[in-house]
Amino acid sequence: MAQKKSPPTLTKPWRSVTDLKASLTRARELHQESAKRLSEMNEQVAKRREELRANLHDLSPSQQSMILGRALGGLRAELKRASLDARTARLRELDALRRQAEDAAAHYASPMQMLMRDSLGSERRSRLIGQLEHAGQVELASLAALAVSTKDRELGAVLASRVGQMPHRERPFSPHELADHLIGEEHRAVQAAIMEVGELAQRALLDDREFETGRPADRVGLALRARDRAALDAGEIPDTEEE
Secondary structure, three states, rough: OOOOOOOOOHOOOOOHHHHHHHHHHHHHHHHHHHHHHHHHHHHHHHHHHHHHOOOOOOOOOHHHHHHHHHHHHHHHHHHHHHHHHHHHHHHHHHHHHHHHHHHHHHHHHHHHHHHHHOOOHHHHHHHHHOOOOOOHHHHHHHHHHHHHHHHHHHHHHHHHHHHOOHHHHHHOOOOHHHHHHHHHHHHHHHHHHHHHHHHHHHHHHHHHHHHHHOOOOHHHHHHHHHHHHHHHOOOOOOOOOOO
């Protein structure tokens, strides 16, 4: 009998919030460096074009075009060869950051998922579990409001777990709404960071492709990704660490 495969989310490597923040910082650095180098090389080609045109004004347009094409084609080919190793290294590192971030996304699927592990193993959380084991609906609702107002994630995690075990019609509040109040902002920031790493890798690849081919690349997919990230209306990842 064939062995049943584990769900993909159980095999994804762990990366902390701090790890993801560092990945985003590095991706931004790599993209900025890539854009700078490509811009410098394109400026060299543009400068050479102007220099040649200044000396070709007495030739016909067709002759100018032929000479410019040969000279600039040779310069561009030389620039491509000289920069290939560095460009490839940057693109590979960006792609590795993209894959790592996308793999880590399985651990940041929802605010509830993040809240449940936020204080896992703490002594206070263990005590709260016992104290709230027989709490009623009114007490649970009151403590949920307290957890939100004081940003008490340990209490919130215990309450969300306790209410999650109750039948839907008996729940005094939504555990998912509670999780969103407590950790939703951080969750959206992490999601935006993961998406931005992917965008930066794709943008750098398209920029490089345009430099290689001399033709504009299709950026519709990139624009859609940027739109989806903007829709999150998320800030930067906070400095608080989630182990």
